[in-house]
Amino acid sequence: MNRRYRKTIIAGNWKMNKTPKEARALVEELRPLIAKAKWCTTVLCVPFVDISAALKATRATKIAIGAQNLYYEPAGAYTGEVSASMLAEMGVKYVIVGHSERRALFGDTDVIVNKKVHAALNAGLKPIICVGESLEEREQDVTAEVIRKQVKIALMGVTADQIRKLVIAYEPIWAIGTGKTATVEQAGAVCTLIRDTVRELFGARAARSLTIQYGGSMNEKNAAALLAELNIDGGLIGGASLKPESFKAIVDAANQ
């Protein structure tokens, strides 16, 4: 991570876990543990129905609340969907876009991800854009092509000035929820490739300002080594974000 140019961000992705009551209890448990984070921004990306409880429980703290998805249209006949302005008005600051579970299970394509990125930015939300290769793609040695394509399409039509208002999370699909973490070298290499791609598209200044997270079985044991990489500026944490002591240890590692 390189704090001189960009933010370090540790974000929890709770996925489809915790009812509003449980969310409040978990945030209250987490609050004293992560409240002192000075050098990194902490974000909790919670289910839609938990946003209100999470916002209340983090009032007057520096912990930001994020959502895990949004729909790109501003309003209309889209039963079951939630717009960017609905989230922004509630006080949500971040939104995960294009998580591999949404790409695999709910049809989020690269083009849809791009539309969601624009919807988020236009509403003043910071999108956390997830990219990552499957095991087959890594084994066929096409990781670089896959990542470059995902990044380029996700960022179509975005301006150089908007790059510092978004986050890219590199999440190899084979490492998510599997307990298999990418090695520091693998994660570092892809995060460097992401920054190089953004530099090609938007120039050196924009590339320097971009926060790039690693995600995929990040935990209290491997966080410090991953975060020591020059091009890894934080983490997107699934399983370990539901365990207060583990999440605290990751936030502490980012605060070193």
Ligand code: PGA
């Ligand atoms: P994990 O999930 O930390 O449980 O692997 C990460 C993610 O899906 O964002």
